[in-house]
Amino acid sequence: MIKDLFLGYKIHEQNLEIYGFHKKENRYEMTKAVLAGDFLLSIAIQDGGVAVEILDAETKESYAPFWVSHLTGSYIGHVREEVMNILLEIRAACFQQENFLYPQTQRMLEQIAIHYQGQLEYLWERLGAQTAYPTGAFRHQESKKWYGVLMTIDWAKLDPQKEGKIELLTLKHDAVPVLLKKEGYYPAYHMNKKYWISVPLNDRLSDQEVWKLMEKSYTLTR
Structure with a gap:
């Protein structure tokens, strides 16, 4: 799941702002539209940790079904797939794997x-x-x-x-x-x-x- 996606990866801070993150005090933040703007993906990076929140674009409330693993269907599947693709892109651009065994x-x-x-x-x-x-x-x-x-x-x-x-x-x-x-x-x-x-x-x-x-x-x- 998303909580494991950045395990073993080190942040390249110089790449965060290049990618589009904005620095606020000691954290980096970014919001991206998901599914043609129906949802907002909010990403915050601080002290090596990555916090992710999925919001309903209209109500600005957390989209709870995203996190319920047994809820399936084509619509929520599309939301999850697009969010994951964005996070994988961020990981590739702004992080480096460092947890190799050898x-x-x-x-x-x-x-x-x-x-x-x-x-x-x-x-x-x-x-x-x-x-x-x-x-x-x-x-x-x-x-x-x-x-x-x-x-x-x-x-x-x-x-x-x-x-x-x-x-x-x-x-x-x-x-x-x-x-x-x-x-x-x-x-x-x-x-x-x-x-x-x-x-x-x-x-x-x-x-x-x-x-x-x-x-x-x-x-x-x-």
């Missing part, structure tokens, strides 16, 4: 941003499906083809002998059978196992090894 994950994202101007895109998020560790893809800027997928999964889905969670980078490669004979490489998770490979970002493979895989995937998917 330092190698952050290092790889920094390298991708430097070399390919790539950012992790959260393509599958919808209301009710957000987590503190969402799944995202890296895409070529022009073709929009994927060259990498980052996700957090249970270790046991890769190795029944392991527990806890692991951050996994899935990349395209032209020598998958050869790589799978080595330690630290796994069959692609939720991708075509013939052409893709998954590697945990827990420093089992060096940054140089992972980056070499990234370069190969970037080239193969152009």
